[in-house]
Amino acid sequence: MNIYASAAVTADGYMDDASPERLIISTPEDFMEVQRLRAACDAILVGAETLRRDNPSLLVRDESLRARRRAEGRPEDIDKVTFTASGRLDPSMNFFTQGAGRKFVFSTRPLPQLAGVAEVVVPEEPLTAQLLVTELEKRGIERLLVEGGPRTLRLFARAGLIDTLRLAVNRSMRLGVEADAPRLCFDEGYLDVPHTDAMLDDRMEIRTWRFHPNTREEDLCLLRRAIELSLQSPPSPTSYRVGAVVRTARGELFTGYTHETSPTHHAEQEAVAKALAAGAELRGAAMYSSMEPCSRRSSEPESCSAMMLRLGFARAVFALYEPDRFVCCRGALNLREGGVDVRAYPSLGGEVLAVNAHLFH
Ligand SMILES: NC(=O)c1ccc[n+]([C@@H]2O[C@H](COP(=O)([O-])OP(=O)(O)OC[C@H]3O[C@@H](n4cnc5c(N)ncnc54)[C@H](OP(=O)(O)O)[C@@H]3O)[C@@H](O)[C@H]2O)c1
Structure with a gap:
């Protein structure tokens, strides 16, 4: 599987603030780039906390991208994946109700409330990034986009499974010290490999790390x-x-x-x-x-x-x-x-x- 990780962060590394409302860090140009990334993948994965906090739909919305997927013989909607230990997921979340792609929930316990809206996978072993990737490949997924939050990105980074990491850094946004806000942090040294920097627009800097070559x-x-x-x-x-x-x-x-x-x-x-x-x-x-x-x-x-x-x-x-x-x-x-x-x-x-x-x- 090829794994692409993508996130938008403030200039001081936050992926959200501590308020109940979703903090919009992306710019329209960045959002369009993320749409292209999604359209190039078979599935998108986010942690359960992101579903609870943001209730995202995780769709490819752009009509031309959907048309291109159709022309390539691929489904218009990408598959969606999440994982949970608590099981606190509600079938009315946009994750489950939006889009025609398959929905997978990896869980450490059965989730009867999701019967009919998702395939709930309850492995006999602990949920590791290695296990998630292996189980998704068994379900035909070759290109996966991991979109966060920070704990999910860290899980995949620690397992050495991210091939390409794309961070969109909003240079005009800075939160200062927000103790309870989700912040992106990797193990020391993880990002100490060559990367590219490019300005997408007047606010967004795109930093890209390629940890493994495309083979x-x-x-x-x-x-x-x-x-x-x-x-x-x-x-x-x-x-x-x-x-x-x-x-x-x-x-x-x-x-x-x-x-x-x-x-x-x-x-x-x-x-x-x-x-x-x-x-x-x-x-x-x-x-x-x-x-x-x-x-x-x-x-x-x-x-x-x-x-x-x-x-x-x-x-x-x-x-x-x-x-x-x-x-x-x-x-x-x-x-x-x-x-x-x-x-x-x-x-x-x-x-x-x-x-x-x-x-x-
Ligand atoms: N700026 C961006 O690009 C961006 C993108 C995505 C998300 N976000 C933000 O990120 C925040 C959420 O991030 P987060 O790091 O707190 O959470 P997260 O990564 O979205 O989800 C973490 C959750 O995943 C489940 N999980 C993690 N490891 C597990 C394991 N080994 N076994 C079973 N379940 C496991 C747990 O769910 P349970 O608690 O259900 O057990 C855990 O609470 C939100 O505020 C959201 O807005 C920002």
Whole structure:
């Protein structure tokens, strides 16, 4: 998933004041830019406190942007996501009543009041940013816009999951010391990387940090190669046909597919075995698999995700989350929790399902 974070702040870093009314920090030009950002994404995520305080609709309102999404074959409305521990969410909020996109609420408890207005997801594990991203990818979301508030932005920043951060700083607005007002603050050093500054209008300065380069084109190219490789794997009633490409930090490529040299080997193992036999360094390497690397094996002692963590892989890219057919897979989440940069491209998932049609008929 590609994650864009965006917020408007006053010159002294506040995202709102302490009054019950919503403080408008954005200018019309900035609002239009945010509309473009929303239109480029599949879903928008805000914390539950923002829903309670601001009651935002979180829509793409601009007609030309909606028309462009239509022309691209995408729904006019983006999906909306929030998360809560308290469950204090009311079905009459604009989040639920406005727009035709899907609405997801991740919660630590069941929320019967939202039946019929949102998909309420109650995971068995704590709600972390890694878990939210993993669950949203499983629901087909590839581009996510995180719009706040400050606690939500900090959660994603701490997990290292923000690819691009855009702050619109209103230089004409300063609150002074407002003890109870929500203020944007990240861990020390987080923003100490190069960023760009540009004036959008006479008041708004746009600061942009790119924490990870955009690798989408290369990712899709090597994923397609992995899917091609999966076609060489013999169909079996007890395993998926998967292809894998390892790319080392020096750019060497090694390939593999399920059962290539052994009836118990997964595609990732085959590619890694070739890389190790060639004496390649795998620390910092990327794994491109047609399907999510596994987290549990019955036929071998070590799962592919554990192997990748042990060898120091930096990236894991795949198309399809493993369906819950044989085991309940947690590979992507294990890798994210281990600090690996994980990217899923659900838009290629249909091709992987087609390669594995023998299991789904
Ligand atoms: N200027 C801007 O661009 C902008 C954008 C958005 C928001 N805002 C402002 O930001 C303020 C709200 O920000 P905020 O930081 O206080 O809150 P927030 O980030 O909007 O939401 C925080 C809430 O998310 C839920 N949450 C967070 N971590 C969780 C976890 N691990 N598990 C389960 N739930 C979790 C909790 O909801 P529960 O309390 O329900 O458990 C928590 O109270 C508002 O004043 C709003 O106006 C400004």
